[in-house]
Structure formats: C-alpha cells, structure tokens
Amino acid sequence: MKKNGFFRGFKIFGGNLIAIALLGLVIIGSLLLGIGTYFLGFAGFFYIFNVEYDSLYYLLLFLIFFFILSYFTKLIAKLSLIIFGPYLKTKKRFIGMKFILITIALWLAIFIIDEMMVEITVPIWTEILGALLLSIADTAFKGKMKKIVIIKKK
Known part of the structure; x- marks a missing residue:
C-alpha cells in the first residue's frame, strides 16, 4: 500500500524524526528571530535616547x-x-x-x-x-x- 503524505520524501534520510527535527528548528529559529528583534529594538531605542x-x-x-x-x-x-x-x-x-x-x-x-x-x-x-x-x-x-x-x- 502506497502512502501519500507530507513525510514520504523523508523516508530515505531516516524517517519522520528528521522532519520533526527540522520543523522544531524552524519554530525555534522564528522564536529567536522575534526575541532578537525585540532585543535589538530596545537596544536601538536606548541608543537613540542615550x-x-x-x-x-x-x-x-x-x-x-x-x-x-x-x-x-x-x-x-x-x-x-x-x-x-x-x-x-x-x-x-x-x-x-x-x-x-x-x-x-x-x-x-x-x-x-x-x-x-x-x-x-x-x-x-x-x-x-x-x-x-x-x-x-x-x-x-x-x-x-x-x-x-x-x-x-x-
């Protein structure tokens, strides 16, 4: 029986674990981007106002x-x-x-x-x-x- 799903292309590289790890990295990266933007925004605001x-x-x-x-x-x-x-x-x-x-x-x-x-x-x-x-x-x-x-x- 042939499975048609999102994770079917990842079977070659070791299964669903790699897909889940990559998805986790994307989520962590987006969180870090948001926190970094907020941090640099505050740093810039503080720099502007000495x-x-x-x-x-x-x-x-x-x-x-x-x-x-x-x-x-x-x-x-x-x-x-x-x-x-x-x-x-x-x-x-x-x-x-x-x-x-x-x-x-x-x-x-x-x-x-x-x-x-x-x-x-x-x-x-x-x-x-x-x-x-x-x-x-x-x-x-x-x-x-x-x-x-x-x-x-x-």
Missing part, C-alpha cells in the same frame, strides 16, 4: 525582568479596567482609559526595574516615552489580532 548601560548582558536582564514585571502590572491594569469599565459610558472613554492604564502599567514596570538595577540608568522622560510607544504598539497589534480572529470565524 540610556547608559554597562553591557548587553544587563540590557538582556533588564528585558527579562521587564517581561515578567510588565505581565503583572498589565494584569492589574486590566483588572482595574474590569472594575471601572461599567462606569465608563462610551466606547471612546473605555478605549482611552484602557490606553492610559496600560501606559501607566508599562511605565511602572520600566520604572521599578530601572530603580532596582544600578547598571542601567534610564531618564524619566525616556521611561514615559518607551511606555507610551509600547502601549501604542500593544493596542495596534491587539486590534489586528482580533480582526484576524473575527475574519477566520466567519
């Missing part, structure tokens, strides 16, 4: 702590939005309050990490601008993802 840091290791440590802490601060912001959401009468006020709360949450994460790490010195206006840019990107990409999901459901 943020002083001792080495790239401390910048990577800053980003790791930022990911962890921003998750919790954004969670608190979303919970407070759930609490105050019914009091906001229009959709514009709700979106504006969401944007403000996410910006404050991201700024708080950057501020706390900046104060904890003495190896990195970020001026206050750079912290605010970074939080503002991140919240704009967060809002823009969240809207696109919801549109994609809605289109796929139809």
